[in-house]
Amino acid sequence: MSESQTERVVQRLATLRDRVETGMDRREFVRTLVSGGFAVGMAQWLGVDDFLAADDGEVPVVTALVRDDPADPWSIRERTRHVPAEWYAAVTKAFELNELLARVAFTGYLGSAVIPGDYESSTATVSVGVSSDGHSLVDMVTDVAEGIDIDTETIIDVEEIQEGPESREPRFADATSDGPVPSGVACETPTSMATLGPALYHPDGQRQFFVTADHAFGERHDSTDDALFLPRQDTDPLELGTVVHYHPLEDVAAVEPNSWVEPASRIDAPSSPRVCGQFTRFGLADLVARGEELEKVGALSGHTTGRIQGIDAVTCFTDDFCRRGQIRWGGEMDLTDGDSGSVSYHSDPQGEEEDVLVAGFNNARTWWPGQSYVWGVGAYRLTEKHGYHF
Structure with a gap:
């Protein structure tokens, strides 16, 4: 495979990964892999092989680092659970928006935090603290918020x-x-x-x-x-x-x-x-x-x-x-x-x-x-x- 072909495959895989994170269900994912000429085994390349084992509309996330043996602190391992894909997508976007606000550090910005919604609502909010001269924030981030609520105080x-x-x-x-x-x-x-x-x-x-x-x-x-x-x-x-x-x-x-x-x-x-x-x-x-x-x-x-x-x-x-x-x-x-x-x-x-x-x-x-x-x-x-x- 040439370098340009490899780049195109990587881009297509990345696009698939993005669609998984925004709520693609399992059946649609498999159909997309096959129609795109990929083997189902390439799910491992995407880091979504666990996704294929999940119920439709769910994705796996790592929720904790825990010990296999409570007495042995070096037996630490990852623990995962499956969460609704729409909730995962909303919380991920809120994390990204929160990071963007911190990087920009506009005048009047005093801090912010992510507040995930419950699983049924599949929503997330970014709470932002501003000084009296920081209210232009809302206009600055509305275009990139993509459905994430912004609570400014x-x-x-x-x-x-x-x-x-x-x-x-x-x-x-x-x-x-x-x-x-x-x-x-x-x-x-x-x-x-x-x-x-x-x-x-x-x-x-x-x-x-x-x-x-x-x-x-x-x-x-x-x-x-x-x-x-x-x-x-x-x-x-x-x-x-x-x-x-x-x-x-x-x-x-x-x-x-x-x-x-x-x-x-x-x-x-x-x-x-x-x-x-x-x-x-x-x-x-x-x-x-x-x-x-x-x-x-x-x-x-x-x-x-x-x-x-x-x-x-x-x-x-x-x-x-x-x-x-x-x-x-x-x-x-x-x-x-x-x-x-x-x-x-x-x-x-x-x-x-x-x-x-x-x-x-x-x-x-x-x-x-x-x-x-x-x-x-x-x-x-x-x-x-x-x-x-x-």
């Missing part, structure tokens, strides 16, 4: 930080414990208190880390102040390790253990949830479509639950840069100072009763009028950008 007085909830007593780790340390308890840096997250893993060398919020270490990262401690009631704090990787954009700090104490894939709650993996971006979209809520355990506010308000969000409210891959959920009262570093999670629908999957980190809450949610980086974003997983 003016945000004012972002700089005016309101008082947080009343101070509470922190949740300390068990002072007698000499085993792995669960998440959801207080941890300390030389300058502040935060919440310890569950064990974070990286396949490079099969490394494991303690993890908490980057901002707990202050704006300047000083090598003399990068130790993380575990405060314990009525006894001396325990040094857990030192930060080996700061990720300011994601607001995450990875701490290498330097003692006999290791991080645990457990959350310090009455049911002692066991972390067995994490949700992907489409896994979060699936939760929204089914009206599911997230949970968290913070060192100060304890256990709370709340609905997901937006995914794949872009947040430009607080810094001179924008944060990508954010989750918005719950309300501003679900997080207080000292809860940063906790994770949002949901029960594993295919696991045992104690098994949960991580949605993302909790890093901050809204303090400006008109909006109320917790925001932080999605676990999938950490995997995409840095290779970590839970």
Whole structure:
């Protein structure tokens, strides 16, 4: 086959792939393959061989990274489920539109988020926050929205930080414990208190880390102040390790253990949830479509639950840069100072009763009028950008 013929085949295959994503049913797909002179086996080239095994009007998506063996963090694998093709097409377009808005970063743009509709509606909305001079946005994106609803909201007085909830007593780790340390308890840096997250893993060398919020270490990262401690009631704090990787954009700090104490894939709650993996971006979209809520355990506010308000969000409210891959959920009262570093999670629908999957980190809450949610980086974003997983 000549180079030009190969290019034409690739273009035709790409066109077929686009049609699959926009709702082509299985019978139509097979007919198109045959009439176009392709073998059905070429579906594998398209990455849609699973599509042929699905019911008409459905497509497979990866919803989670889960462990085959809950005790083995390196047994991680992809989990898929079939979703309505029209819903998939709408959510995909919303993700693309959201990314376009973030890239253009027009005057007045303060952030945006994707809100998938339920499966029956097969819709999706992009919620956009703008300053008073950003309303020309709607005219700019209408031509490329292609049926995606755009919900524009003016945000004012972002700089005016309101008082947080009343101070509470922190949740300390068990002072007698000499085993792995669960998440959801207080941890300390030389300058502040935060919440310890569950064990974070990286396949490079099969490394494991303690993890908490980057901002707990202050704006300047000083090598003399990068130790993380575990405060314990009525006894001396325990040094857990030192930060080996700061990720300011994601607001995450990875701490290498330097003692006999290791991080645990457990959350310090009455049911002692066991972390067995994490949700992907489409896994979060699936939760929204089914009206599911997230949970968290913070060192100060304890256990709370709340609905997901937006995914794949872009947040430009607080810094001179924008944060990508954010989750918005719950309300501003679900997080207080000292809860940063906790994770949002949901029960594993295919696991045992104690098994949960991580949605993302909790890093901050809204303090400006008109909006109320917790925001932080999605676990999938950490995997995409840095290779970590839970």
